[in-house]
Amino acid sequence: MLEIAGVEGGYGSVQILNGVSMRVARGQMVALLGGNGTGKSTLLKTISGLIKPWKGSITFDGQRIDGLRPDLIVRRGLVQVTQGKEAYPGLTVEENLRLGAHVRRDRAGVRRTLERVFEYFPILGDRRNQFSATLSGGQLQMLCIGRGMMSEPKMMLLDEPSAALAPQVVLDIFRIIGRICREGTTLLLVEQNVRMALLLAEYGYVIRDGVVHIEGPAEKLIGDDNVRLSYLGGTVADRDGGKNLRH
Amino acid sequence: MQYFMDLVVVGFSIGMVYALVALGISFIYSGLDIVHFAHGEIYMLGAFIGVALFKHTGLSYPMLLIASMVLTGLLGVAIERLFYRRLTRAGGGYTFAGMGMIICGFGMSIVLQNVAYLIWGAKPLPFPVSFGMPLEIGELTLPRSYIWIVGAALILMAALHLFLKKTRLGLAARAVAHNKEIAYLMGINVPMMISVLFGIGCALAAAAGVLVGPINYVQVLMGIGILIKAFAAAVIGGFGNLPGAVLGGLLVGVTESLGAGYLSGSYKDIYAFILLIFVLMVRPSGILGVSIKSKA
Missing domain, CATH: 3.40.50.300 (P-loop containing nucleotide triphosphate hydrolases)
Known part of the structure; x- marks a missing residue:
């Protein structure tokens, strides 16, 4: 690979x-x-x-x-998952995740992957509209992993x-x-x-x-x-x- | 009261013009970390391109506005690609690259002034768009050019807001503004986004130029005064803060108009700076600015 x-x-x-x-x-x-x-x-x-x-x-x-x-x-x-501190603090959880799907154009597919990420990390789903600056260190790391998954690499x-x-x-x-x-x-x-x-x-x-x-x-x-x-x-x-x- | 309202209307309209230029400056700063000192000349070129299109094509005024924004935006993209990008790259990415970028901006402003002089000459050109009779609302008489300015500026600001908040590309633009390296890792074509951001900033200035043209003459040196006032407006609102730039522009416009009306017209250009000094004394980071550098 x-x-x-x-x-x-x-x-x-x-x-x-x-x-x-x-x-x-x-x-x-x-x-x-x-x-x-x-x-x-x-x-x-x-x-x-x-x-x-x-x-x-x-x-x-x-x-x-x-x-x-x-x-x-x-x-x-091939996607690099950054460290948690590299999430965009001024964007919401969902916006951060959607950024991860930037290379994809299929809206329905992106929504499905988003749901999948929320299934992996339920806490991100609960906080999808919060600014990522409000997340804890562990949640930020989850956000970054979820963001990496969004393009289905x-x-x-x-x-x-x-x-x-x-x-x-x-x-x-x-x-x-x-x-x-x-x-x-x-x-x-x-x-x-x-x-x-x-x-x-x-x-x-x-x-x-x-x-x-x-x-x-x-x-x-x-x-x-x-x-x-x-x-x-x-x-x-x-x-x-x-x-x-x-x- | 009548007099006061008239002054406010005039100030508000001119304020919208300042706001558009300030918005472009703030937008470029927040996205690219470039403090663009040739932005007044972009505004001037936008106005000239508008006049030229008016003379040589039969386009309606809204189409003129859009065409000039597109052409000036593309011109801005070319300028950024050819000149600024070398500097920002040499300075280690799009961080604050120090004096080099500032000097380059000033140099560009002189170059663009002279280019415009060679093409269109030194004589102020009229921009004789006819908007029809002024609108009468009760006691108030509103020239339609002012309505155009306020309406078009509001539409552009709303469009910019929707672009940034609701579209995939706008989200990418905000990511690029915040951190280019991470934006790259998201699969965003960062060099292309930088061009888009700079082009939008220039298009906003061009819109201001085309909007102000019909109530003023279009001339080579028109960019100098507006640059300083738009900077004052951007700083008053909080440099790099987009709603702040609009607020600052409106405050500068209204203050200037009231000052000229009630105090003295010959000191018209001072009032913006008195306001600037006052705001900086009370809130050094600007009205909507935060002490940490905030981004779009």
């Missing part, structure tokens, strides 16, 4: 991605893990077209999409859906994400919450210093010492002479 090959890129003259390669198969949920400043967000922006890659190729659904304008990438069915890129949320809310959100994947949408889940992401996803990539550092099936990664040491909060220095502390 999505294939990234040797992508290099960054902002201005600052190189952040140093040759990232990864792939996501159709219907799969893949986790993209890594700490702050490792290049996760840059990679996301590069996939969704907000920044152009310098080198390498990105193929989606059999066609090259690197260098394409972001709105054209959305039209092909083939694949969604989820940008840290658990960021800054209470544990109970995180569980709710992840349950929904699992359901979205089961119902046929391919997902790339970018997360800092490594344990949760690996419990849910089938395959994982750990990115560091702008390259894929470790990759493997999720159940393997969750038992992997390097992953545990780096991201699951172990103390590292004692294991391997501090090799993993380089950055």
Whole structure:
């Protein structure tokens, strides 16, 4: 579905991605893990077209999409779900959701998808005419996921859906994400919450210093010492002479 | 009382003209973060295009108005694409790009004045649309040109409101105004929407030019005075706030008219700024403005 090959890129003259390669198969949920400043967000922006890659190729659904304008990438069915704080505060819940369906012209279909989103997230239906500025953090995250669903994409890129949320809310959100994947949408889940992401996803990539550092099936990664040491909060220095502390 | 009402009617009509220009300036600012200093010249070009169409085609006045709005809007789109977009892009997107954009706006205003001078000359042109006899309502005598101004301006404002609140494209426009990157992720063609927004702002100014033409002469320097007053109006209402721009325009128009009528006509241009200073002393963010930058 999505294939990234040797992508290099960054902002201005600052190189952040140093040759990232990864792939996501159709219907799969893949986790993209890594700490702050490792290049996760840059990679996301590069996939969704907000920044152009310098080198390498990105193929989606059999066609090259690197260098394409972001709105054209959305039209092909690849949508980035932003973090909750990126909902438009001055627009109502329903307006935010309708924005997600901007690329669609079939009014009846949009209304059906809207009802489907309200079925996933009943709280959004209750608050459809409120400004999204009045929502809580968890509700904002739901709004952004719902907004991503509105165009009925083939694949969604989820940008840290658990960021800054209470544990109970995180569980709710992840349950929904699992359901979205089961119902046929391919997902790339970018997360800092490594344990949760690996419990849910089938395959994982750990990115560091702008390259894929470790990759493997999720159940393997969750038992992997390097992953545990780096991201699951172990103390590292004692294991391997501090090799993993380089950055 | 009769005299007072006359002054209010005149002020209200002129205020509608200020309001349309201020609305365009505020609209462009809220959508593109461009403070457009050549907007007075867009208004002037709109009026000239209206006169030219009047002379060379047999279009009725409403059609003239629409045709001039479309042509001037397209001209604005071309100007933005060719000149402003390079600057805003160089400044790192459509954030407040600093002095470069402001200087470019002033430069554009001089260029457009001279272009108009080369085409139409320095002599003020009449815009002799005939509206028929003034309307008499009781004691009040209303010249029909004023009714046209108020009516057309209200229709345009209502149309803009409906566009922004009720249509798919209007929703996209509000999204682009608020955050261009997220708008892109919604699948909105952001460069195209920026052109649309700028074009609408210019079309509003053109409408003001065509509406004011018949009660004034059309001339190359007509944009300078209105730019300053429209800015005052936009700031009085709250810069970037669309209802505020309309309110500010009407306040400026009525204040100016009453001042000229009761105090002194030779200081006509001062009253708008006295009002501006007063409003800024009491509410620095404008009447409808909020202290956080609010957007359409």
